[in-house]
Amino acid sequence: MNLSLQFDKGTILVYGAEKHQLQFLNGLSWDERTNSFRAPAAEYRKLVTDLRKHKITYNDNARKFSALTFPLKKKITPRSFQTEAAEAWISEKRGVVTLPTGAGKTILAVMLIARIGRPTLIHVPTIDLMGQWNAVLNEYFDIKIGLLGGGVNDIQLITVATYDSALLHVPYRGDQFGLLVFDECHHLPGEQFKFTALGSIAPFRLGLTATPERSDGKEKVLYELCGPLCYETHIDELSGKTLAPYLVKTIEVEMLPEDREQYEISRKCYTDFLGKARISFKHPHSWSIFLRRTSESQEGREAFKAYLMQKKLSQASEAKEELLWKLILNHKGERMLIFTQDNEMAYRIGRKFYLPVLTHHTKLPEREAFLTAFRNGEYPVLITSKVLNEGIDVPEANVGVIVSGSGSIREHVQRLGRILRARPGKQALLYELVSKDTGEYFTNQRRRQHRAYEGPALLQD
Amino acid sequence: MLTKDLLCFRTKSGKIQPKFIDTTAPKFLKIAFELSELFSGSVGEDRGTLENRSKQVLEGFTVGVAVGRGLEKLLIDRTEFDTESKNEVLELREKVFRNSSALMRKHEHSGAYDSDSSEKDSLESYRKAMAGSIGITSENLSHQLYSDLPPFQKVMKFRKITGEALLHRYNCAQVQGLLLRSENITVKLPASSAASMRQLLKYLRFNKLLAKISFDHKKRKPLFMQIDGPLSMFLQTQKYGLNLANFFPAVLHQPEWELDATVRIHKNRTYIMQLDQSCGIRSHLSQFLAYVPEEIKKLSQQLAKKLPDWTLSSSNDFVHLSGENLCFPDYLLKHISGKKVPLELFHNWHSAPLLNRLSQLDEQKEAPLLIGINRSLLKNTDVANKLESSSYFSRFGFLFRDVPTTTMLLPRLETWLRSRL
Numbered sequence: 001m002n003l004s005l006q007f008d009k010g011t012i013l014v015y016g017a018e019k020h021q022l023q024f025l026n027g028l029s030w031d032e033r034t035n036s037f038r039a040p041a042a043e044y045r046k047l048v049t050d051l052r053k054h055k056i057t058y059n060d061n062a063r064k065f066s067a068l069t070f071p072l073k074k075k076i077t078p079r080s081f082q083t084e085a086a087e088a089w090i091s092e093k094r095g096v097v098t099l100p101t102g103a104g105k106t107i108l109a110v111m112l113i114a115r116i117g118r119p120t121l122i123h124v125p126t127i128d129l130m131g132q133w134n135a136v137l138n139e140y141f142d143i144k145i146g147l148l149g150g151g152v153n154d155i156q157l158i159t160v161a162t163y164d165s166a167l168l169h170v171p172y173r174g175d176q177f178g179l180l181v182f183d184e185c186h187h188l189p190g191e192q193f194k195f196t197a198l199g200s201i202a203p204f205r206l207g208l209t210a211t212p213e214r215s216d217g218k219e220k221v222l223y224e225l226c227g228p229l230c231y232e233t234h235i236d237e238l239s240g241k242t243l244a245p246y247l248v249k250t251i252e253v254e255m256l257p258e259d260r261e262q263y264e265i266s267r268k269c270y271t272d273f274l275g276k277a278r279i280s281f282k283h284p285h286s287w288s289i290f291l292r293r294t295s296e297s298q299e300g301r302e303a304f305k306a307y308l309m310q311k312k313l314s315q316a317s318e319a320k321e322e323l324l325w326k327l328i329l330n331h332k333g334e335r336m337l338i339f340t341q342d343n344e345m346a347y348r349i350g351r352k353f354y355l356p357v358l359t360h361h362t363k364l365p366e367r368e369a370f371l372t373a374f375r376n377g378e379y380p381v382l383i384t385s386k387v388l389n390e391g392i393d394v395p396e397a398n399v400g401v402i403v404s405g406s407g408s409i410r411e412h413v414q415r416l417g418r419i420l421r422a423r424p425g426k427q428a429l430l431y432e433l434v435s436k437d438t439g440e441y442f443t444n445q446r447r448r449q450h451r452a453y454e455g456p457a458l459l460q461d
Numbered sequence: 462m463l464t465k466d467l468l469c470f471r472t473k474s475g476k477i478q479p480k481f482i483d484t485t486a487p488k489f490l491k492i493a494f495e496l497s498e499l500f501s502g503s504v505g506e507d508r509g510t511l512e513n514r515s516k517q518v519l520e521g522f523t524v525g526v527a528v529g530r531g532l533e534k535l536l537i538d539r540t541e542f543d544t545e546s547k548n549e550v551l552e553l554r555e556k557v558f559r560n561s562s563a564l565m566r567k568h569e570h571s572g573a574y575d576s577d578s579s580e581k582d583s584l585e586s587y588r589k590a591m592a593g594s595i596g597i598t599s600e601n602l603s604h605q606l607y608s609d610l611p612p613f614q615k616v617m618k619f620r621k622i623t624g625e626a627l628l629h630r631y632n633c634a635q636v637q638g639l640l641l642r643s644e645n646i647t648v649k650l651p652a653s654s655a656a657s658m659r660q661l662l663k664y665l666r667f668n669k670l671l672a673k674i675s676f677d678h679k680k681r682k683p684l685f686m687q688i689d690g691p692l693s694m695f696l697q698t699q700k701y702g703l704n705l706a707n708f709f710p711a712v713l714h715q716p717e718w719e720l721d722a723t724v725r726i727h728k729n730r731t732y733i734m735q736l737d738q739s740c741g742i743r744s745h746l747s748q749f750l751a752y753v754p755e756e757i758k759k760l761s762q763q764l765a766k767k768l769p770d771w772t773l774s775s776s777n778d779f780v781h782l783s784g785e786n787l788c789f790p791d792y793l794l795k796h797i798s799g800k801k802v803p804l805e806l807f808h809n810w811h812s813a814p815l816l817n818r819l820s821q822l823d824e825q826k827e828a829p830l831l832i833g834i835n836r837s838l839l840k841n842t843d844v845a846n847k848l849e850s851s852s853y854f855s856r857f858g859f860l861f862r863d864v865p866t867t868t869m870l871l872p873r874l875e876t877w878l879r880s881r882l
Contacts (some may be wrong), residue, residue: 004843009669010812011691013815015843029694033671034817040695061843171669195700198692287750288727291466294527325584332565347610351603353584354561359609363546366554379562407468 004059005047007175010199012039012047012062024054042225043200064175065119068157070290073116073142079242082108082385085231090115091208094227096185096207100235100452101417102243102395105208108131109181110140112157118178122160122194125184127364128371128392133160133183134278141250144225150364163193179204179326182226184390186212186410189221197225210417211410219261234422235413235452243420244398246428247452252436257367263317263438266310314438315404318355319354326400327431328353328381335374335396338383338416341404346385349403357383389414393422400430404440405447412447462538462706467531468638470726477724477732481740482528482630493532494520494624500536501621508542509612528631535630536868539776541618546609553595553839556605560594570674600638629743636742639707639724639734644697646705647688648712649719657715659779661686661790664711666745668704674787713744757792757863770797771874778803780829783822790830794874802877803830806865809837814843820852826881829872832858833865856880 003021008165012026014037022028022037027046031038039047044062051058061288062381078086085097093116099105115118122137127150137145137158149165155173179387180200182188185207188197198207207226212219223229239245255263277293277300279286294300294307294352328336340346342344343359350357356370373379375396388394389411400419405411419428434444470481482489493517503511515536519529520621536665558756564587592599622630640646647848665672665688675685690701705722710716719737726732761773776793779805790803807815815838822832832854838844856876859869 006813006816006843009691013813031671031694033673033811035820036813036817038691038694040692059842059846061841156873160523191699195698252668285727327582328565347607351606352588354557354588354602354606357607366546366551369555373558379558380565 001103002057002059003051003212005044005062007041007062007064007201008194009039009171010041010174011200012041013037014047016159018204020046021056023052024050024056026050040198041201045203048203049205062175064199065178066414067178068117068119069142070114070117070141070158071416072110072140074140076107076140078111078265079104080458081231081233081238082111082276083241086111088231092227092230093204094230095205095230096209096222097210098209098232100210100238100420101414102421103238104235104242105183106136107209108345109138109183112206113179114140116179116203118175118202118417119157119168120159120179120181121173122158122181123163123166123183123199123203124160125163125390126185126288126387126392127162127217128367128387129183130160130370131364132393133408139342139364155305159414162213163187163196166196167192170196174200174202175453177202179206181205183209184208185209185222185226188225189216189438192296194221194225198461211329211413213410215408233318236409236415237357239420244422244428245425246416246420246430248416248430250434252321252434252441253317253319253323254436254455255313255438256319257314259317259319263310263313266306266313267439269306270303270310273300273306300451303338310439313373314435315341316348317435319405320403320433320435321349323433324349324401325353325400325402330368331399332380334380334399335377335389336401337393337394337397337418339388340385340403341406343385345385345404350383353381355379355381355383357384358387360387362387388410388418392418393421394418397421398423398426398428400428402430402432403441404433407443407446409447413450413452416452462532462641463634463638464533464636467527467534467724468635469525469531470635472726472732475640475732477726477734478624479632479639479734479736481632481635481742482628484625484632484741488522488524489628490624492518492524492529492780493627496536496882497622497624497627497687500540500619501614503540503619506613506616508614508616511540514614531634532631535621535634536619537621540616544611544614544616545618551608553605554607556688557591557595557602558598561591565588576737616636626743630734630745632740633710633745636707636734636740637735639640640706640709640722641702641728642699642726643697643702643705643722643724643734645693645701646688646720647686648686648715648724649684650686650715650717651719652717653715658726661711661715661777662787662789665710668708670701670704670708681682681777684794686790710744710746711717713742714746718729720790734760759864759867760870763867768874771795773804776803776853780828782825788818788821788830794831796874797876800878800881804833805830806833806835806861807838808835812838812841814845814846819847819851819854823851825853828853829878830859831858831877833869834858834863836860836862852880 003014003016006015017025017037025047027039027043028037082104085099087114089097097108122133124133130147130149134145134147141158143158144156145157146154148155148159148169156287177200180197180202185208187193188207205226207222212222212229235243279290279293294304299389324338336348340349346357346359349355358367358370362370370379371380371394374382374394397419402415402417405415416430419430432444434440471478471480483578496515499514499518515533519533522529588599592602595602596617608846670690672688677684688702688705690698692698703809712720717738722734723731724734758772764771764773772792774789774795780790781790781802782788788805790805792804793801794804815834818832857873859873
């Protein structure tokens with residue numbers, strides 16, 4: 001019997017391998033649970049390359065796709081950096097391309113899908129991005145585009161899936177696609193998401209992101225799963241050309257007296273407890289130690305409540321709301337995105353100012369209606385917590401207000417990216433509201449450590 | 462399942478032990494009873510009210526916060542909420558946002574909400590104008606604008622549970638919460654019957670797990686099962702944690718069992734969890750031994766009509782094949798003479814197990830079972846080639862389209878009977 005390959009729940013089973021052939025097939029392990037040789041599905045490309053190299057005849061029952069043509073119904077005139085990125089990727093047909101938000105990552109992917117001509121699965125982190133990719137793919141390809149996620153299960157030759165849904169389906173569908181595209185691919189090294197790449201036999205892989213760096217240092221895993229970083233360009237290199245020039249204004253907001261009093265009381269209760277319990281946040285496990293210690297006594301529980309209260313007051317003080325209203329009035333006639341750290345604050349602003357709020361609670365039809373109304377100017381202001389951090393294309397937005405946020409550099413860069421898509425004559429303006437003399441100052445310092453907030457592209461106020 | 466913050470456990474000397482609650486203690490039974498009564502009667506109420514009332518119930522008892530919230534979480538998991546947005550709220554929002562945009566545009570140059578005037582004043586006049594355009598007070602408008610968020614969602618359904626069963630479910634969820642963070646488990650089964658073992662392996666397959674089985678050769682029965690997933694042999698992973706957690710209630714059906722798991726609850730540290738049947742947890746999964754698929758009912762009827770010498774029943778025994786391989790055939794065919802032969806069926810999703818089985822059967826000296834193979838598997842060239850070359854299949858196997866028929870079965874039964882003469 002010939003050697004044969006079979007796809008099995010995210011792995012490749014190899015049958016009929018003779019002893020002398022095994023020396024050429026690296027990455028195989030004997031699985032005594034099933035009495036067969038097995039390898040992770042991602043090893044398929046290497047396995048087939050080795051089989052061909054050593055002229056070993058084999059039956060490929062693993063691959064359920066073949067070469068196709070995907071003609072473009074609309075011509076693409078790539079920008080120079082898109083051409084460079086495409087050429088850099090095509091040499092290995094694997095790799096990560098780093099481009100800032102608004103630089104045209106989706107169009108680059110469309111070019112490469114057409115060029116590679118294999119059934120393609122595109123991974124996206126959110127339902128909104130799934131809709132956005134679907135719209136672009138429909139614009140360029142004359143075939144039905146499949147969707148997987150948000151209650152839709154329609155697999156086609158080109159399919160867009162959320163990472164979550166792809167993860168559920170990869171044990172069954174990991175043999176059906178030849179090209180995997182990972183949008184916002186910095187998500188890929190996550191403990192679970194990596195299996196969407198590991199469990200698929202797709203030999204060609206394209207990772208797209210504006211920020212491949214991860215706080216846990218797992219970029220290495222990303223490059224193992226997707227291929228090496230093959231092209232990179234930054235916001236400051238494209239600002240004023242492909243991206244709009246921008247200005248960042250940090251406004252320190254003085255709390256109202258009653259908020260300040262409450263903040264000081266809560267802050268003291270919280271920091272006194274830290275001192276008493278000898279907890280320093282320089283220690284790597286300090287957060288879990290803090291959580292444990294605060295649950296052990298009444299005093300601890302009070303300290304935890306105080307921690308939440310001082311955080312809430314610094315992130316969502318009434319003074320910030322007053323200033324925000326002033327900014328809304330100052331920018332009448334422009335398109336403004338307002339970002340908050342959590343849904344509670346987003347809805348509080350929405351209820352107070354009677355404005356649309358977009359969070360994960362917003363159902364798909366209303367979400368699409370909000371974005372359309374924002375794009376065409378019917379709704380000039382849109383409030384969101386996290387769901388617009390990534391990917392969503394709102395080129396009309398020119399003013400961003402960060403009312404509150406985490407200390408994440410990536411989130412801060414992504415939020416800036418939302419207002420940078422170029423438009424003739426557009427100048428983007430990002431406000432950061434920081435409660436004066438609070439811990440929020442340090443959070444803001446941490447998240448600004450990126451060349452987008454320091455570089456020469458930043459306009460002077 | 463319980464979230465990490467609701468897990469209660471002890472760690473000591475590299476071991477981890479879930480903190481179980483006493484399922485017979487009156488205080489726990491009372492709180493579980495009151496909570497499940499509250500949820501049972503909640504259909505039609507909104508989520509916010511239910512959660513507030515549940516909080517009040519919990520405040521009336523002196524159990525740990527995590528225990529109370531854990532019980533509440535398990536009940537919420539059994540509750541179905543109406544998450545569809547109501548048309549009237551959607552319409553209100555659309556109208557409000559159009560009005561707010563129009564109002565801002567209209568006054569873009571008039572200075573009515575000018576930034577030079579006091580922000581408070583301009584906001585108040587804006588809110589009044591907006592409320593006036595809808596015809597309600599500004600406070601009511603703020604309240605109604607997002608009145609389809611989770612706290613306002615109505616309870617549609619609740620899967621009832623008794624207080625005692627909830628306490629068992631809680632203890633089971635404590636174990637499951639730790640198994641979610643485990644890489645593999647080892648189960649020792651000193652007293653399992655073939656029938657309960659068969660059910661366990663069904664759950665194993667259902668949860669897409671694999672097992673390395675060690676045998677007690679003297680008693681010719683399985684002793685240990687080391688359970689993980691297909692990719693586990695290549696990397697240490699908690700990927701199958703959810704599968705292992707879902708599989709655990711099936712272990713609880715075994716008469717005697719011991720379970721070992723390595724749990725990574727903290728980032729860089731693992732702990733050993735050891736449990737056995739003395740933990741007394743009752744499984745919330747029902748046993749499905751009694752289920753008979755439609756195809757088999759039909760085959761049974763055909764046999765009674767056309768081959769009255771044979772009867773068909775579910776198989777409760779396993780067949781020991783070469784090496785350490787076990788086979789749990791689906792059915793048993795019994796001849797009037799008392800001779801019995803198991804029947805194993807392979808459907809279109811069974812190509813890998815079928816290839817394995819054919820290799821094992823070709824090594825057998827005797828014929829331990831008959832195999833029926835769905836024709837759709839012939840599309841797989843590996844399967845087609847293997848069937849063509851398999852001497853076992855040519856004598857004791859047959860193909861079927863939708864349902865096995867007596868016409869296909871009869872020649873194989875005759876061959877098998879002859880082989881037993």
